[in-house]
Amino acid sequence: MKVVTRSVEETRALGEELGRDLLRAGDVVVLSGELGTGKTALAQGVGRGLEVEGPVVSPTFTLVREYEGRVRLCHVDVYRLERVQEIHELGIEEQLEDSVTLIEWGEVAVNALPADRLEVRLTAGGGPDERIIELVPLGESWRRRSGRLAEIVESRLSDEDHQAPETT
Ligand SMILES: Nc1ncnc2c1ncn2[C@@H]1O[C@H](COP(=O)(O)OP(=O)(O)OP(=O)(O)O)[C@@H](O)[C@H]1O
Ligand SMILES: [Mg+2]
Numbered sequence: 001m002k003v004v005t006r007s008v009e010e011t012r013a014l015g016e017e018l019g020r021d022l023l024r025a026g027d028v029v030v031l032s033g034e035l036g037t038g039k040t041a042l043a044q045g046v047g048r049g050l051e052v053e054g055p056v057v058s059p060t061f062t063l064v065r066e067y068e069g070r071v072r073l074c075h076v077d078v079y080r081l082e083r084v085q086e087i088h089e090l091g092i093e094e095q096l097e098d099s100v101t102l103i104e105w106g107e108v109a110v111n112a113l114p115a116d117r118l119e120v121r122l123t124a125g126g127g128p129d130e131r132i133i134e135l136v137p138l139g140e141s142w143r144r145r146s147g148r149l150a151e152i153v154e155s156r157l158s159d160e161d162h163q164a165p166e167t168t
Contacts, residue, residue: 001135001153004125011038011122011131012045017152018118019049022145023100025071028114030106033122038131039104042120043075046102059104064090066099074099078109087112115139118149 005011023029023046031039040058047056052069059065059077067073074095078087087109092101096114106113116139123132135153137146 001150003133003135003153003156005038005131005133006127007129008038008041011041011133012048014133014152014156015042015045015047016049017045017155019046019100021049021152022148023050023071025099026097027100027141028096028117029100029102030110030113030117030119031102031104031122032107032119034124037122037124038133039120039122042122042133043102043104046100047073047075050100064092066095072099074101075104076101076106077104079105081109085112116141118142 003014005014029046031042033039040056044056047067047069050067050069050071050073052067052073054067056067056073056075057065059075063077063080065075067075072095074092076090076092081087095101103109103113119136119138121134121136123134124130125132135149137143137149142149
């Protein structure tokens with residue numbers, strides 16, 4: 001499932017909808033994509049959807065930030081981890097059940113992550129403000145929710161201008 005966004009605000013709006021309508025305590029969302037593709041922007045939107053206090057900022061210098069909201073948000077950036085094993089040392093596992101956990105650069109730690117997760121893969125689009133956002137639901141709980149996820153994606157596509165380019 002793919003969404004194309006044309007501004008940082010559209011990426012935030014997608015995250016907001018996921019946070020409001022789909023995500024719940026215990027979920028893990030892996031955000032992957034090159035530097036500056038919008039992983040943190042999407043996380044900011046999720047924060048809005050979860051009604052967290054205060055703006056979501058990049059966790060780069062802290063590795064983990066937590067926000068209290070309707071559901072707690074745990075925002076992790078594993079970019080600077082030296083070893084994948086360190087993900088276990090962050091202490092996020094104790095919080096996993098009560099939080100929505102977003103992991104930037106999580107693809108490097110995929111073996112340390114639950115099989116049941118939503119993967120969000122961001123890539124640059126045609127113009128400077130265009131991003132292609134691929135949503136990949138994995139595991140049982142996401143299989144059950146993939147219909148609702150598809151509805152969210154389709155509502156974002158309802159504007160013709162926002163159709164993802166056909167893959168050949
Ligand atoms: N469609 C778009 N979606 C998201 N961000 C966009 C878009 N268009 C432009 N931008 C800009 O791209 C940048 C995305 O930054 P952001 O910090 O969210 O990226 P990131 O993937 O978290 O990077 P990093 O790997 O450094 O953590 C912002 O400056 C934002 O304004
Ligand atoms: Mg970031």
